[in-house]
Amino acid sequence: MYYFSSPAVLLSSIAGLAILSNASALEKRYTSPTAPFDGCLWQVSKVGAFNSHLNVSNWKTLPSSLKATDRTGGPARVKWDPSLVGVDANDGSLTLTVPGGQGTCTDDKPCGSAQITTAYDDVMYGSMRTVMKTPNVWGTVSAAFFYSDDNNEADIEMQTGDVTHAHWTNQDWYGSNGLTNTSVVANTSAAYHEYRLDWVPGRTDLYVDGKLLQTYTKFVPRTSGFWMWNSWTNNGSWTLGPPSMDAVMHIKSIDVYFNRTSIAGCGSA
Template sequence: MYMLSITLFLLSAVSAIPAHLPHTHFSIQKRTLTPDNTCGAANGYICNPNDPYGGSCCSASGWCGNSEAYCATGCQSAFGSCASSAPVSASPQPSATPQVSATPQPQSNGPAVPGTSLAPSKEGCMWVVDGAGSFTHSQTFDFSTLASFPTDDLAISTYTIGSSPYTQLYTTSNVAVNSETLQLKVPGGQSASPILGAEVSTQDEDILYGSVRTTMKASTVAGTCHGAFFYKDDNQEVDIELITGDTWKGVHYTNQRANADAEASTIQMALPSNATNDFQEYRIDWLPGRTDFYLNGELQQTLTDNVPSTAGSWLWNNWSNGDPGWTGAPPLQDNIMEISKIEMYYNRTSSAGSC
């Protein structure tokens, strides 16, 4: 992801809206998980039809080759790209489930609402997330019930990113609570730097591990990246990113590289077919030693490399910088990322929470 990696009804008090501090972002599209020897449509992988290489050999690592022989070496990285044709549930798991706290894991408290994650249980002062552990803090932003932007808990970013070929600028005018959703807009028709976009972040900047669910609908307009992610710096970052308008690019689950000598851990999967028509729940469980990525309550992937260990913030953004290998050209029409709900269960380093 090019970091960043991010209209509020413009009130007279706009100048008082908190702004998030700037940071930089870059995209690392290297696949670091080869070989995995899972190829072909039978395993849920299809070659990107826009690639010239063709063939039938695809892997969870994100590469296509032009014969099944490439499976023997994990699908060679010199041959195109691929996407999943169906959710992959058999991601390798760590040998032991990391515990966020010593609170015992409860039994499942019933089925989740279809298309969403199981609701946490409350045990004493803790919120207990099935399969993830216990957390001291909880926040829910249901934008169907909010008349304005919740400035006490979220901040609007206002800064410039010096990316290429266009620089980016996040502004308050592109953030709105409207039609029962939080709307992050990249205005259409921009053709010169800076390309205006939108980003919001938590006021809490000391989040250390958590389960965060973002219910959102992607824009049908090509040319932007929708992001929902944890961020401390470019080496402590966990991303869910959607590239709009070109569904083979799909959704990217990423732990950015932990240091300058490392490579990011990235998994690319196809977007749901109705991602632009209906709201989908995208979820990150960031835990000690692993990150779990969910779609509509179903585990998609687990990453165990480059897992952040430093406290930071949670952010949501919509942006374009014109990179032909990522967002593509800026959108011709207004591109609006719509968020209906954000649910957060997390720990803070400066606060133990309260009952």
């Protein structure tokens, strides 16, 4: 495994509450079809038309459209460290590492974690597909999500010691703490799976390996922001960390169709 660094960016995600199980396990990876480009927009079937497309599967360097976060906080007791973003020498996947043995995370000594985000904060609606696998060690959370602020956030999150569940959240921390449900999925650490978040006006749809597992029509994000991917710990009740050994999240590919509010018509990420 080797590492590379990239400039700073912003905040992060939190996770949630209530649980709803879905009994059907998903056993093999499925990749959503490529959306056709009509010369102006990418047409995503049953979702919408979008003016931007980000597709990354070669992780030798971070593309200019993505950045590694370099900051402390968001959430508390976390230090986002670009040196913990790397590439797996065996399969070429992007790695987001939370080092093991960090001891108790405190405000004075936050725990090292890894995050990448889009280099722009004007994402407004889209279809995000991430092919990834989680660590099989307790003490971190792996996530792929949209973030504007704590009241406009849609998450896919996994507690890494629990390799058979995925948590879906629309956040509303200033209101009633949003919605969180949990679905049973195939082992999240044994193989790569595609996790997909579709965000359109008034609705978020969440898929694993092409199977729709959750739809929300409440607390849907209403403001523009970032796409984000992270692996983190802060010894809180959600992450249950820090981990005793290195916890490495692997991202094989990212494929996202979305609108940028700064692009008036046709454009590309």
